[in-house]
Amino acid sequence: MLRHALDVRRPVNDFQDWPAWRTLVVATAIELVADLECDLVIPQSVFDHAYWNELTTGFASAELAVRAFTLIVHPDEHERRILQDVNEPDAADWRLSRIPNFQKALPWLEEETTAIGTTSRTPAEVAALILEELATTRP
Known part of the structure; x- marks a missing residue:
């Protein structure tokens, strides 16, 4: 817009x-x-x-x-996921260019949000972890 x-x-x-x-x-x-x-x-x-x-x-x-969550992923896996995205393939270059910004922001993101490792998890597993976290803690 x-x-x-x-x-x-x-x-x-x-x-x-x-x-x-x-x-x-x-x-x-x-x-x-x-x-x-x-x-x-x-x-x-x-x-x-x-x-x-x-x-x-x-x-x-x-x-x-x-309640903020940061999805942590190994850089190689991050790049692989971006390159294999079939829904928005035209966004790949922009997304790849943002990986260094993500890495640079990780220290404060991990301090101020709930970090969840996603490298070896499916989207459904990540969603379940977020729901579990929401159910057990409050802001």
Whole structure:
């Protein structure tokens, strides 16, 4: 949505660099939770710590509880998964270019989120671990 409005006048390599994206993520989450009266799952990788702080501060100001999970994968397996993605093969180059950002962000991600190793797990196993974690702990 933002790309059509902003890309010509404010081009970026990563849509998260647009302040409007971060503002809209928080505003959208607040509205959806209020309207649907349920928990919300937002699958999104955020590697910029300042952006993460901006998002979590926005959620906290609306009293939205946040449970964040980081899916950890060995770099070789990460690359293999990206290259074998049949749903969005055109995104492979961009995703591969982001692996170093992920590696650089891992220290603070592991400290501020719940890390789950995924290298040798199926998606169903990872989902089960997340559900188990949600059932046993609270923010």
